[in-house]
Every structure is written in C-alpha cells, then in structure tokens.
Amino acid sequence: MPVTWVLTFAMLLFCVGVYGVLARRNAVIVLMSIELMLNAVNINLVAFNAMSGLTDRLAGEVFALFIIAIAAAELGLGLAIVLLVYKNRLTISLDEVNLMKW
C-alpha cells in the first residue's frame, strides 16, 4: 500500500477533526474531534516510520503510544472541565462559554 494513501487518509481524518473543533458547539463533540486529530497524527507517525524503512527502530510507534497515553489524560482533564462548566452554567454549548479572556 503506497504511503500516500495512508497520508491522505490521515489528512482527511485530521480535516474532519478540525471541522468538528471549529464548527460544532457541543463541548463533548469538540473533545471527540480533538481525539480524531490526535489519531490522524498517530497514523502519520506510524506511516512515516514505515516509510523510513528503518523497521528495527520504532520511534514512530513509540511516539504514537505516548500520544495515546497523554491524549487519555488530556481527555480526562477536558471532560472534568466540561463537567464543572456544566455544573456552574448548566450548559456545555461553547457559544455560551466565553471565559477565555480577562
């Protein structure tokens, strides 16, 4: 399988993620879209590792594993924030949450 296919697939996946992050209003769906983007990156890393031909080195796979682990932690944190926002404002619509300013 040519690596271009894989990269194209990853790009499409990433774009879906970007669309979700930018266009959806539900915070949980935004978090899910971030996961899509991270996984697109993971696919890229693995693909590049395969492309490099150095099959005895697993740098790409190891990176991907790291990202999976860290993404899990990040998602936990994100959901906790969403939960708190919901508790305080009774909504998780990002249109009604404009706290990121001072």
Added chain:
Amino acid sequence: MVSNAIAYAWLIPVFPLISFGVILAMGKKLPGKGAEVGILALAASLALSLAVFFQTIGQGGDFHGYERAVSWLTFGPGSELELGFRVDGLAAVMLVIVSLVALMVHIYSTGYMAGDRRYTFYFAMLSAFTFSMLNLVLANNLLQMLVGWEGVGVCSYLLIGHWWEEKANSNAAIKAFITTRIGDVGFIFGIFVLFWAAGTFNIAEISEAVDLGEIAPGVITAAAVLLFLGAIGKSAQFPLHVWLPDAMAGPTPVSALIHAATMVVAGVYLVARMYTVFFDSALALNEVAVIGSITMLIAAFLALIQDDLKKVLAYSTVSQLGYMIAGLGVGAYTASVFHIWTHAWFKALLFLGAGSVIHAVHTNNMSSMGGLRSKMPITSATFIIGGLALAGFPPFAGFWSKDELVVGAYEWATHGHPVGWFVFASMLITAFLTACYVARMLALTFFGKPKYDAEHVHPHESPRSMTTPLLVLCVLAIAGGWVGIPGEANLFGQWVHFGDLHHGFSVPIMLGSIALAVAGFGVGWAIFRHGKTSVDLKGSAWGWVYRLLENKYYLDEIYMRGIVRPIREQVARATYWTNQRLIDQVVNLAAFVTVKVGFATYHGIDQPLIDGAVNGVGRAAGVLGGKLKFWQSGYMQRYAAVLFLSVTLLAGVYLFIKF
C-alpha cells in the same frame, strides 16, 4: 571499598513511599488502620539507615562519599537529569536523625491520635513526609533535592492543617506554605544560576567546579545568596520565621517531627550540603552569620514570654536553628551539623513531652498547668532532661554542640573576621536566655501549685505507646552529645567535616558557657518558680526585665503578634510614634523635594515634549485596541480558528519558500 549497605541506601526512602501508597489504598481496612504499615516501613528504613551510618563512619575520616545515579532525561550534549543518591558523613547522620525521629513519632502518634477522624490519612501523610525528607537528604543533585524540598512543604501544609475544621488551623497551614514558598523562589533561582554557571545539577560536580575556580566569584555569591533565601524560608530564619510558631496548630507529634527535628533543619542541611559554594563567598557567609544571629536573639526573647507551651518550644526551635545557621556562617561546619544532631533528639523529646502534657490537661497554656511532676512521672522526668539539654547543661547533649558552636564563632573572630564577634556575643546572650526560658517552662509546667481545673481535669501518665518514644529520645538527649566531646577523640568531627579535621576546644569558653547556662537557669527559676507567667510580672520587682523585653519589641511590629494584649498595645503606640515622628518626616521631606523637582520638570520638559509623544501613543493604542477586541472574544472556537488558519498560512509560506 564500599560494601553493601551503602550501595542500597536508595531503598531507605523507598520504604516510606511504599507504605504511603499502601496506607492510602487500603489503610482503613487494616486492623491497625494503617499505622502498622508506616511503623513497619520506618523500622526498615531505620535499620538500613543505621547500617549505612555505621558503614559510613567505618570508612574513617577520609571517606568522601559514595554516589550512584541513573540518568532519566538527556537534553543536549552533557546536560542530563539524574535520579541518584549520595551517601557521605553528612547524609548518613541526617538519615539516622530523620528515620529514628520519624519512627518515634509514628509510634507516639498511635497513642496521641487514637480515635482521630482522619487517623489513616494522617499516617499516610507522615509516610509521605518521611519519604520526601529522606529523598531530600539523599539527593545527589539539586533538582531531586528540590523535589524532596517541595514534598516536605506540601506534607507540612497538610499536617499543620490536619484539623482544618477550625479556621485558625487552616490559616496557619496556608501561612506556613506561602511563607516558605517565598524562600523557595530564591532556592529555585539559585539552582538555575548554578546550572547556568556549572552546567550541571549534580552537587558534587558543582562543588568541584567551585573548588577549581571555574565559576566567577560574583556568580557564586549570587547563587549562595539565592540558595540561602530558600534556607531562610524553610529553616524559619529572620525575617521569614513567622510561620513556624503558627505551625504549632498541627498535632503535636507533627510539630516534633516536622517543625523541630527534621524539615526545619532542611535549610541548614542545604547550606551544609552546598557549603563549598557558601564558603567561597565572604559576602554570603557574612549574610548567613548575621541572619542566624539576629534570628537566635529575637526568637529567644520571644520564647521568654509565651504562655503556650508549644510556642515556647517553637521559638526555641527558631532560636536554635539560628544557632546552626550562624555556626555555618562562621565556618563551624562540624559544630553546626553536630547541633542538628543533638537538637533533633532533645527537641523531638521536648515536643513529644509537651504533647503528652497537653494530652493530659487538654490545654496548651502553661498558665493552666503546674504541679504535674507527681502526676506524670515519666513525662516530667524526660521533659526536664530534654530541657536541661536545651539549656546547655553538661553532660546532656545540647551542651557539647552549643559549646562547639561558641568556640567556632570565637575562633572565626580571632582569625580576622569581625562578624565572628557579633555571632559570638549573640550566642552567649542566647545561651543565657535559653536557660532562662527553659527554667520558666519547667517551673510553670511541672512545679508549683496546680493551676488546672482540678474538678474537670485529671492529669495522668500517658499510655505506653507515648512514653516509650520519650524514653528512647531521652537516652539520646543525654548521651547523644558524647560522640562529639571535643578533643582528639571527637568522633563526630571524623564523621562530618568540611575540609580538614578540626579540633576546636577552649576551657575558658566552656566554663563560661556553663556559667551562663547556670546563671540563666537560676534567674529564670528565681522569677518563675512561684508559677507566675510573664503577665504577672508587670508591677513586681522584676518589672525591669519585663520592660526590657518590651523594649526589644519596639523594633518591629510583626513580632508582636501572638503576644499577650498588654504588651501589644504598648508597642503599637511606640511604633505609631516612630512612624509619625521619624518615618513620616522623612517621607514628607522626600515628597517636598519631589514636588519641587516635578514642578520644574513639568513646565520645562514634560508638557511640550513628552506629553505629545504620550498622547500620540495613547491614541494609537486606543485605535489598535478597538481592532484587537475581536481577537479577545473569549470564545474558544474563534481562537482555534485563528490558530488553524495561522498554521496553514505558515505552512503555505514554508512551502512557497522551499519550492
């Protein structure tokens, strides 16, 4: 040749770390509610510490330390983060102190904290604290030390606020945490300076670089002063000492472990660990000496008039820490570490004894104690011995180390360092005061007529779980100083020394310090044997002593807090007067001059030149702000859109340039 125990020294902090995890995870289900796990782990740590200690001292005076580390992060050539440990005489001594006192406190706490609401969590925190402290002691690099340093800070915070339902306790916890944090900032920047200059966090390598003169003197001074800020915070030195007396809000065993024997000496330990850096800078040494001297004096005075038994001990701790710090400032390295050693025993003993007393009479105030000697024979006997050790009576532990420090200051002075005289005088005055407040404390607590409410309070000896640690520590408070009897046979000097072995000894000074201790004790006893607290003294024949103390506090309003009301009002008035008559005049004069200068500047320069420019800038900022408002909407998605767009643009620019 290094044999096995030292090579396994890294296990010493691991035991309490494991017990911390176990207690947190399943402590409540265990028959002993988690206490037994902590005690077991600490016993293991103590056994290994003792093995390491005896092996270290078995190496003799030429042993320069054993170090092992693994690198866990490499960034750039030659720069790596290590996880390692270093055992030398200093670390071995501290290991024994920390693990023994911690074990005693664990055992004692099973009695003292029995039935407490957060009993299991308390023991988990004790384990976490012990782990952090041992990690701090063993660390072979400054970053690892910092981790332990902050760890003990967090545990101290949690334990001071153990009974957080009362606002005062949680306030004390916050105060302790924030005050020490001020010093920590200095510590962190000191680490950065050293890393920048030496290219490593490793303590031994930094010391070597300093020794070889690879670091500029100015940089060394800056690093030493910054590091010392950390010590000022942690070891409660003037002017950041205010947190330690408040920290007495925690349970008494915690005060014994953290705020007397171990954590507060971390600052002293830091200075001792980095002593090469300090010793290279005369300015830093003088700073250390002066701060230590000021601290020991002001704290000793304050200890004289406290009513709260624990606060007497707290100020006494601050004062004794000042002794150690000042000792390091005058080159008395061995003597200072020796004082850490003896102080740990007798001060832990005193705090645990105080806890036993408080447990019995349900109050901290000495004005509601008295006559407890017959009711609590073991507690009173051990407490009195601890007190005598603190006062510096031979042959108890405190005498030997205190005497060595005084001799050290004298030698420093006679070797052409004028600051030595200041330290020397401060130490002698403090020795007198110490004996004085010890006499007061003993007289008010254990002698005289009972002042507690005899109908409702029936003092009795504490359970064996509490008296056993007292007895163990009592033995050390008596005999702990014998390893450092000055002369050729000074064992402690062989264990811990900086540079060459050194035998400071002076019979006249020794006799003088004994005389001062006896005189101080006599004076204190004469005043307070009838069970008076300082408040009663005001109109009596001893009023001049009282006024003297009072005058002492004209210096600074901050030290007034926590002192009985009558004194506070006097001083507030004095401060107000000083403020109005002296400081205000200076301020007014400065303001007057400023106004005149300002007037001339305004018409000459400001209006025509600067204002034009300023107005222009202001107008521009207004217009720009209006435009920028869009970018500060607070909507996360707008930010994300900008982010993605920018990245796409940058990628486009990159591609355009590349192809």
